[in-house]
Amino acid sequence: MKRIKIVEALQQKETGVKVLVKGWVRTRRGNKNVNFIALNDGSTINNIQIVVDLANFDEETLKLITTGACIAAAGTLVASQGQGQNVEIQAENIEVYGTADPETYPLQKKGHTLEFLREIAHLRPRTNTFGAIYRMRHNMAMAIHDFFHKKGFVYVHTPIITASDCEGAGQMFQVTTMNLYDLKKDENGSIDYSHDFFGKQASLTVSGQLEGELAAMALGEIYTFGPTFRAENSNTPRHLSEFWMIEPEMAFYEIEENMDLAEEFIKYCIRWALENCQDDLKFLSDMYDKELIDRLNFVLDNDFKRLTYTEGIKILQAAIAKGHKFEFPVDWGTDLQSEHERYLVEQHFKRPVILTDYPKDIKSFYMKQNADEKTVRAMDVLFPKIGEIIGGSQREEDYDKLKKRAEEMHVPLKDIWWYLDTRRFGTAPHSGFGLGFERLLLFVTGMANIRDVIPFPRTPNNAEF
Ligand code: ATP
Numbered sequence: 161m162k163r164i165k166i167v168e169a170l171q172q173k174e175t176g177v178k179v180l181v182k183g184w185v186r187t188r189r190g191n192k193n194v195n196f197i198a199l200n201d202g203s204t205i206n207n208i209q210i211v212v213d214l215a216n217f218d219e220e221t222l223k224l225i226t227t228g229a230c231i232a233a234a235g236t237l238v239a240s241q242g243q244g245q246n247v248e249i250q251a252e253n254i255e256v257y258g259t260a261d262p263e264t265y266p267l268q269k270k271g272h273t274l275e276f277l278r279e280i281a282h283l284r285p286r287t288n289t290f291g292a293i294y295r296m297r298h299n300m301a302m303a304i305h306d307f308f309h310k311k312g313f314v315y316v317h318t319p320i321i322t323a324s325d326c327e328g329a330g331q332m333f334q335v336t337t338m339n340l341y342d343l344k345k346d347e348n349g350s351i352d353y354s355h356d357f358f359g360k361q362a363s364l365t366v367s368g369q370l371e372g373e374l375a376a377m378a379l380g381e382i383y384t385f386g387p388t389f390r391a392e393n394s395n396t397p398r399h400l401s402e403f404w405m406i407e408p409e410m411a412f413y414e415i416e417e418n419m420d421l422a423e424e425f426i427k428y429c430i431r432w433a434l435e436n437c438q439d440d441l442k443f444l445s446d447m448y449d450k451e452l453i454d455r456l457n458f459v460l461d462n463d464f465k466r467l468t469y470t471e472g473i474k475i476l477q478a479a480i481a482k483g484h485k486f487e488f489p490v491d492w493g494t495d496l497q498s499e500h501e502r503y504l505v506e507q508h509f510k511r512p513v514i515l516t517d518y519p520k521d522i523k524s525f526y527m528k529q530n531a532d533e534k535t536v537r538a539m540d541v542l543f544p545k546i547g548e549i550i551g552g553s554q555r556e557e558d559y560d561k562l563k564k565r566a567e568e569m570h571v572p573l574k575d576i577w578w579y580l581d582t583r584r585f586g587t588a589p590h591s592g593f594g595l596g597f598e599r600l601l602l603f604v605t606g607m608a609n610i611r612d613v614i615p616f617p618r619t620p621n622n623a624e625f
């Protein structure tokens with residue numbers, strides 16, 4: 161008999177047919193006549209109930225069917241007598257693939273804390289919560305590719321190993337094959353990287369943007385979607401050392417079109433979640449965050465509020481004048497903290513916000529400079545409960561201005577000669593942004609900690625699994 165997935169079995173209208181399902185036992189309960197096994201195979205958050213008439217099965221087999229065990233169950237699909245499911249399987253044959261000793265299998269009871277589950281990240285996909293999160297993560301990746309593909313964007317793979325340290329000064333992971341016990345140094349005591357694998361210092365990328373721009377200057381509209389690495393020591397619920405980023409880059413887009421795209425893109429992903437992840441969303445909302453689905457709908461139904469950084473600062477300062485307390489000060493020229501971003505979104509405008517035109521000194525060298533000579537055409541999209549979810553900008557397309565700004569900000573020109581070349585040969589106005597994939601997942605799943613929306617989180621002092 162051909163195995164069918166539990167998601168299909170549960171949707172089957174025709175009863176009386178023979179089916180074979182395979183999966184992991186969530187629970188087994190019952191009395192001395194009949195047992196009920198709740199079986200899950202990851203195809204849906206819903207379990208199928210296997211009804212076991214004890215008269216037909218030997219006790220030795222049944223003893224092996226404990227929480228966590230893997231079994232194959234064949235039988236007849238029948239209308240369910242009990243609550244909570246339409247159909248169940250009247251078991252005729254059960255094969256045990258793998259047992260799970262109740263003494264040592266860690267996932268016995270329901271209601272383990274998320275902290276505990278992080279310590280058993282190798283087993284947590286077997287919980288309802290992480291099954292839902294893995295499926296939603298997959299769905300968001302599909303939504304992203306679908307969105308850009310339909311718009312004619314080309315998916316570009318940018319390198320993971322890079323030798324340019326122009327963005328991530330001080331927060332990059334080095335890549336080396338040098339013997340750390342026997343480092344070659346030059347006469348000044350500096351490490352001599354000419355002996356290293358690439359003949360120069362190399363690191364893991366913090367962003368695919370610069371290479372993405374090269375492709376946009378030929379293909380028009382592109383996006384990247386890949387892992388990025390940041391060695392910043394920020395132990396927050398919103399930062400990972402290894403995370404995934406989506407970075408579209410578009411020739412001929414000015415900042416307004418960049419904002420339009422960002423808003424349309426994020427709404428597309430949220431709509432996808434509402435349409436394709438209903439069971440998982442309902443579970444997560446019941447378990448963790450009763451307002452989750454309302455919040456998703458709310459973002460869909462409202463335009464994002466657009467204003468400048470300078471206007472944002474005025475609002476924050478007015479709030480302070482009225483007695484609102486922030487942990488960090490608010491001064492024009494300093495970067496906003498997440499508490500400030502969330503105040504604007506959650507308390508003041510009560511909807512997502514796009515802040516533009518940030519002071520040039522807190523933003524990267526490649527952002528297009530405004531005529532005021534103080535600000536750049538940056539745009540950050542700020543979300544409820546999260547703060548910054550997207551960071552982007554119109555790019556400086558003028559060769560001389562870009563080069564001057566790179567020098568002022570001590571970006572080594574010798575490392576980015578290729579990037580500057582795009583402004584020497586057929587330069588064009590262009591824009592782009594970066595969406596943190598796990599920040600999007602925080603929003604759509606309602607989870608509070610970014611460590612719970614990636615299968616195997618990497619954070620300072622933590623690279624298990
Ligand atoms: P933040 O201020 O929140 O640390 P950033 O301004 O340093 O973020 P960008 O360089 O603008 O981040 O990166 C683009 C996007 O990538 C951010 O808007 C965010 O969604 C995501 N992101 C940045 N750093 C991290 C991280 N350490 N872990 C997870 N996502 C991140």
Ligand code: MN
Nearest residue numbers: 540548550551
């Ligand atoms: Mn940013």
